[in-house]
Every structure is written in C-alpha cells, then in structure tokens.
Amino acid sequence: MQQRNHLKQILEATPKGEHFLYTDMAQALAGLSSARPAAITLAGKPLPLEEPEADNETRLATLDAIADTVVADPASPLYLDFLANAATPSGARLTLAAGTRADIAVHAPEGDDLRVQRLVVDVPSLASADAVLRISSRSALLLQLKVNIGQGASLRLVVLQDGLDDKRILTRTTVDLQAHSRAELTYVNLDPQLARNEVKCAIHGAGADLRLNGLYVVAADHTVDNETLVEHHAGHSSSSQLFKGIAHDNARMAFGGLILVKPDAQKTSAEQTNRHMLASTTARAFAKPQLEIYADDVKCSHGATTGQIDPAQLFYMRQRGIDEATARRLLAAAFVGEVVDTIPFEDVKTSIRSRLTGQDEASL
Amino acid sequence: MLSIKDLHATVDNKEILRGINLEVKPGETHAIMGPNGSGKSTLSAVLAGNPAYTVTAGSVTLNGKDLLAMKPEDRANEGVFLSFQYPVEIPGVSMANFMKAAVNGKRKYQGLDPLSASDFLKLMNEKKKLVEIDSKLTNRAVNEGFSGGEKKKNEIFQMAMLQPCLRILDETDSGLDIDALRIVANGVNKLKTPENATIVITHYQRLLDYIVPDFIHILYHGRIVMTADKSLALDLEKRGYDWIKEQFPD
Structure with a gap:
C-alpha cells in the first residue's frame, strides 16, 4: 500500500528539467494507476523470471528511501528506476548462445497500469549472437534492458517497435x-504515440567497437525521443552513432547524444550523426549533440542537421506521374534507408521497408 | 493536341512569359530556340506544372482538357513528359521502385490494375534494349552518380516506359558528347508515333540534325517572335540572335 502511494505521488508529479526536456513525462504516464509486470516471451514462450535478490521488507524499505529523493526531485533519472523496482522485484535473464538469434517480445496489454519489465542479456566471452527485441504497447510500457557483452564477444541487436x-x-x-x-544496436520506432529510448553504452576495454543506430518516423501529434550516452573508459576503442528521423503532421522528434571520453581512453575514435527531416511545416525537431572529452589524443566528431523534403526531387517524381503522397512517402523512406541498410537481419529489413514505402518490395 | 493561348507566367514576381501562343498537332515536332533568358525553360516548367512558377493569364489545353487546372502528376498521367535539362538525383530510391511507382501511378489514373512484378520487369527489359541504356543503370538509385550522358539516356528510358503523348525535351543536348547525343536522339525518334508530338527546346542547331523539326519558333523576351521551317536553325547558327534582338527591341 505504501508502495502504491509513492507511485501515485510520482505519477502525479510533472517532471521538469533537462533530463526530460523533450518528453513530457506527466503526459507519458497520465492516467496510470499502478504498475504491473509486462509480458515477456522468447520465441513465443514466456520467459521465466528470476527471484528477487533481497527479501521484500528490505526492498520496500529501499524503495521508500529512493521514493523520498525522487519525489523531492521528480525530474531525477532515478524516477524510472524507482518505478521499475516498485513494480517488478524480479526480471528475466537470458544468456545468448553463440551463433544463435533470440527473438524476444515484450508486450504491454490494454489497461490503465504501467507495464514494467526488466531484462538482462548476457553475451559470453568470444560468443557471437543476434537478438531481435520486439516491443509493443497498448497502454504504457517501461522496459529496463541491461546488456553485458563479454571479452571478444559480439552482439547484433535490433530493438523494434513497428506496430500500427x-x-x-x-x-x-x-x-x-x-x-x-563488438555491438551493433539499432532502435526502430515506427510512429508510436510516444516513445523514449534512453541508451547508455559504456566501453570498458581496449579494442571494443560500438555501432549505435536509430530510425524513427512520427506522425499525427506523436513523439519519439532518443537519448544516448556513449562512455569510453578505455583507450583504442571506437564508437559510431547514426540516428535519422522523419516527422510528419504535428509530430515531434528529438535526439540528444553525449559522447564522454574519460582521461584513460586515449586513441578513442568516436562519431555521432543525427539527421532529421521535417515532412510538414508544423512538425518539430530537436537535437542536442554533445561531446565531453577528457583525453588529449582522440578523434571525435558530431553532426546534426534538420532539413526538409527537396522540392526539386518531389517535382521530378510528380512529373513522372507519382502522386504527391506516394512521392513524399518514397522520399521519406529513402531518407531513413541509410539506417535500414545497416540492419543485419533480412526479415526485419524487409518488413521495415514495406512499412515505410507502403508497397510490398519482396516482389522486386 | 496542345493549345497554348496568351500564356503569361511569373517566377518570384518577375514576368518571364508574356503572351505565348502555340498550337501543336499530333505527329508534329516543334523546336523552340532563343537566346539565354528568353523563357524557354520557363515554358517547359509551366507546362509540366512546376509549383515554383505562377501562371498569371492565358490558357493551355491538352486534348481539350484544361492543363493548368491539373496537378503535375495528373498532367503527367494525361501524357505530358518533361525531359529535364538537369535530371534530379534521388539517392535511396531505386530506379526499379521509382519506375514501378510511375507506371502504376499512370495505370491507377487510367483505372487499370497495377502491373505484376514479372510484367513490369519484362517491360523494363524491353524498353532498356530499345533506348540502348546500360542494364546496370536501372539497378542504381535514380540518377545518383550518373554521368551527364547517363542522366539524359535515363530520361529517354523513362519516356519509353511511360509512352507520353506530349514530349518536351528541355535542353536535352546540354552536357552530351556526340555519341550520347546520337543515342538520345535515336531514342526520341524511335519512340515517335503519328499520335505523339514533340517540343524540343535547344540553343543549338546540332540536335536538330538528329531530331528534325517541322517548325522552329524563336522565343524572345517571353514571346514567340518568329516561326519558320527547319532552315531557320542554320541561319541562326551563322548569324546568331542579334538580328532578331534588333528587330524586337523591348
């Protein structure tokens, strides 16, 4: 009961401040009365949940302590941790076997609860594994994902939201x-009402390589917000980020990305690119690219652009008899195509392409 | 087929076309020549419906239909084809998808079902051979990284695919070497039928050796100031435009 009261207090708070600058958390969580676990499956079968580490009394006491600070500062990043802890003491844990692909799905059914899930994915040393994590939400979903990639291991992961x-x-x-x-991560959001992805990657050893990409399309009055933090703790490592988004109608999209190079991370190579296309005059785009570098022998870059559909391209297509809506759709799909091309799974690629262009491309 | 009456048009509030009159009948080839800045490219852009241009007076009908009231895509589907002076690069859109959207856009306009994938590929292969276009070009993104000659050949390929009734070639000869010019002109001639008509916009007489016009019109200061047969092109090549400018001080 005590837990519920705290949750209620938090849900009623309006978070302000830089951490949630582009996402209205009050709106995101409005109307939710309590938090319950979301469904999680692996290859269609429910994934077993682990037991909580501490006993319940201790856990609730800890939550109270967190809740006090969180309520005092509702824009604190601890806020969502608190929600996750409050709702699910347990979480799923998955060790990926070398050479396999795991198809994981997390679903929040209809209702007025916040659905919460926690998932830990381990990739053992020297293993190469793939994973597709499909996310769908008919209400509100909070997913906490922790990925551990062992020495010399590699993971290709797509976090995909493509429901209608x-x-x-x-x-x-x-x-x-x-x-x-090595990690290749791609976040895909195809027009959810509201999505916010917070991705924090930490490179702890030399020779590690991170590719972090994102693709998002928003329409109506929807919002997609991607916030990334890439930390280089060790030298001779590399990272690259490419986030491309399109906003139609009155939609909003945001990208905030920080590359943090620690003093010991000499010879780091890090880059970050963010490109936004506004497909209407009332859509809005926000970008906050950042570099924080504490080592003196590194190669780092960032770039952010916001543009529109090229009227010359649009006219050329219309002159060939392609109606304006189709031409705009093809041009928008072409804009994010660069990110689609990086996705390592053909089935995922094909389904995203056909969603984007509105045509069945498998036949070509 | 095409009837232009007293057409006036502006771009950025500057009047470029100042009363164009032109009648084009099926099977005819009309060349439009004139000094730089006389309004040749504006005329082609206005006929195709480029939204950057505003028509301030006059009328244009195509087969009796009011062309100026139509959206650019509807004009295209009624049979207007503009071969661009500078074909636009569209990275990320494959030629196959682009052509498929165009062909099926026209079929939809005509109330026909879309072509099946195999019929579409058959049509592409047939037209590729007809216009001597390299097979590899159609596997790439639209005009992306194409040479000047490849872009113009690609325009003719698209013309072959869409079979328009009114073909407007805007400075098709610019940026072409002699061999490419011959291939492009051959394509235009092969695709000529008694039912379609051609408007060739050019600076030079050279293209008209290959695409022989029935009429040559001189456009100057936004008006057609002279109409003659093909011998006029040779005259112009020798004498330039100065004698025309003198006749029509404006």
Whole structure:
C-alpha cells in the first residue's frame, strides 16, 4: 500500500528539467494507476523470471528511501528506476548462445497500469549472437534492458517497435562492452504515440567497437525521443552513432547524444550523426549533440542537421506521374534507408521497408 | 493536341512569359530556340506544372482538357513528359521502385490494375534494349552518380516506359558528347508515333540534325517572335540572335 502511494505521488508529479526536456513525462504516464509486470516471451514462450535478490521488507524499505529523493526531485533519472523496482522485484535473464538469434517480445496489454519489465542479456566471452527485441504497447510500457557483452564477444541487436497502434513506450538500456567486443544496436520506432529510448553504452576495454543506430518516423501529434550516452573508459576503442528521423503532421522528434571520453581512453575514435527531416511545416525537431572529452589524443566528431523534403526531387517524381503522397512517402523512406541498410537481419529489413514505402518490395 | 493561348507566367514576381501562343498537332515536332533568358525553360516548367512558377493569364489545353487546372502528376498521367535539362538525383530510391511507382501511378489514373512484378520487369527489359541504356543503370538509385550522358539516356528510358503523348525535351543536348547525343536522339525518334508530338527546346542547331523539326519558333523576351521551317536553325547558327534582338527591341 505504501508502495502504491509513492507511485501515485510520482505519477502525479510533472517532471521538469533537462533530463526530460523533450518528453513530457506527466503526459507519458497520465492516467496510470499502478504498475504491473509486462509480458515477456522468447520465441513465443514466456520467459521465466528470476527471484528477487533481497527479501521484500528490505526492498520496500529501499524503495521508500529512493521514493523520498525522487519525489523531492521528480525530474531525477532515478524516477524510472524507482518505478521499475516498485513494480517488478524480479526480471528475466537470458544468456545468448553463440551463433544463435533470440527473438524476444515484450508486450504491454490494454489497461490503465504501467507495464514494467526488466531484462538482462548476457553475451559470453568470444560468443557471437543476434537478438531481435520486439516491443509493443497498448497502454504504457517501461522496459529496463541491461546488456553485458563479454571479452571478444559480439552482439547484433535490433530493438523494434513497428506496430500500427502502439501507445506509450519507455526503454532504458545500459550496455557494457568488455575488451575487443563488438555491438551493433539499432532502435526502430515506427510512429508510436510516444516513445523514449534512453541508451547508455559504456566501453570498458581496449579494442571494443560500438555501432549505435536509430530510425524513427512520427506522425499525427506523436513523439519519439532518443537519448544516448556513449562512455569510453578505455583507450583504442571506437564508437559510431547514426540516428535519422522523419516527422510528419504535428509530430515531434528529438535526439540528444553525449559522447564522454574519460582521461584513460586515449586513441578513442568516436562519431555521432543525427539527421532529421521535417515532412510538414508544423512538425518539430530537436537535437542536442554533445561531446565531453577528457583525453588529449582522440578523434571525435558530431553532426546534426534538420532539413526538409527537396522540392526539386518531389517535382521530378510528380512529373513522372507519382502522386504527391506516394512521392513524399518514397522520399521519406529513402531518407531513413541509410539506417535500414545497416540492419543485419533480412526479415526485419524487409518488413521495415514495406512499412515505410507502403508497397510490398519482396516482389522486386 | 496542345493549345497554348496568351500564356503569361511569373517566377518570384518577375514576368518571364508574356503572351505565348502555340498550337501543336499530333505527329508534329516543334523546336523552340532563343537566346539565354528568353523563357524557354520557363515554358517547359509551366507546362509540366512546376509549383515554383505562377501562371498569371492565358490558357493551355491538352486534348481539350484544361492543363493548368491539373496537378503535375495528373498532367503527367494525361501524357505530358518533361525531359529535364538537369535530371534530379534521388539517392535511396531505386530506379526499379521509382519506375514501378510511375507506371502504376499512370495505370491507377487510367483505372487499370497495377502491373505484376514479372510484367513490369519484362517491360523494363524491353524498353532498356530499345533506348540502348546500360542494364546496370536501372539497378542504381535514380540518377545518383550518373554521368551527364547517363542522366539524359535515363530520361529517354523513362519516356519509353511511360509512352507520353506530349514530349518536351528541355535542353536535352546540354552536357552530351556526340555519341550520347546520337543515342538520345535515336531514342526520341524511335519512340515517335503519328499520335505523339514533340517540343524540343535547344540553343543549338546540332540536335536538330538528329531530331528534325517541322517548325522552329524563336522565343524572345517571353514571346514567340518568329516561326519558320527547319532552315531557320542554320541561319541562326551563322548569324546568331542579334538580328532578331534588333528587330524586337523591348
């Protein structure tokens, strides 16, 4: 009961401040009365949940302590951690076997609860594994994902939301990369009502390589917000980010990205690119690219652009008899095509392409 | 087929076309020549419906239908084809998808079902051979990284695919070497039928050796100031435009 009261207090608070600058958390969580676990499946079968680490009394006492600070500062990043802890003491844990692909789905059914899930994914040393994580939400979903990539291991992961009527989705990912490991992560959001992806990647060992990409399309009055933090703790490591988004109608999209290079991370190579296309005059785009570098022998870059559909391209297509709506759709799909091309799974690629262009491309 | 009456048009509030009159009948080829800045490209853009241009007076009908009231895509589907002076690069859109959207856009306009994938590929291969276009070009993105000659050949390929009734070639010869010019002109001639008509906009007489016009019109200061047969092109090549400018001080 005590837990519920705290949750209620938090849900009623309006978070302000930089951390949630582009996402209205009050709106995101409005109307939710309590938090319950979301469904999680692996290859269509429910994934077993682990037991809580501490006993319940201790856990609730800890939550109270967090709740006090959180309520005092509702814009604190701890806020969502608190929600996750409050709702699910347990979480799923998955060790990916080398050479396999795991198809994981997390779903929040209709209702007025916040659905919460926690998932830990381990990729053992020297293993190469793939995963597709499909997210769908008919109400509100908070997913906490922790990914551990062992020494010399590699992971290709797509976090995919492509449902036609997805509501509110919050994902918080932390990825830890050990020496000589490699990660290719892609976040895809195809017009959910509201999605916010927070991705924190930490490179702990030399020779690690991170590719972090994002693709998002928003229409109506919907919002997609991607916030990334890439930390280089060790030298001779590399990271690159490419986030491309399109906003139609009155939609909003945001990208905030920080590359943080620690003093010991000499010879780091890091880049970040964010490109936004506004497909209407009332859509809005926000970008906040940031670099924080504490080492003196590194190569880092960032770039952010916001543009519109090229009227010359649009006219050329219309002159060939392609109606304006189709031409705009093809041009928008072409704009984010660069990110689609990086997705390593053909089936995922094909389904995204056909969603984007509105035509069945498998036949060509 | 095409009837232009007293057409006036502006771009950025500057009047470029100042009363164009032109009748084009099926099977005819009309060349439009004139010094730089006389309004040649504006005329082609206005006929195609480029939204950057505003028509301030006059009328244009195509087969009796009011062309100026139509959206650019509807004009295209009624049979207006503009071969661009500078074909636009569209990275990320494959030629196959682009052509498929165009062909099926026209079929939809005509109330026909879309072509099946195999019929579409058959049509592409047939037209590729007809206009001597390299097969590899159609596997790439629209005009992306194409040479000047490849872009113009690609325009003719698209013309072959869409079979328009009114073909407007805007400075098709610019940026072409002699061999490419011959291939492009051959394509235009092969695709000529008694039912379609051609408007060739050019600076030079050279293209008209290959695409032989029935009429040559001189456009100057936004009006057609002279109409003659093909011998006029040779005259112009020798004498330039100065004698015309002198006749029509404005």
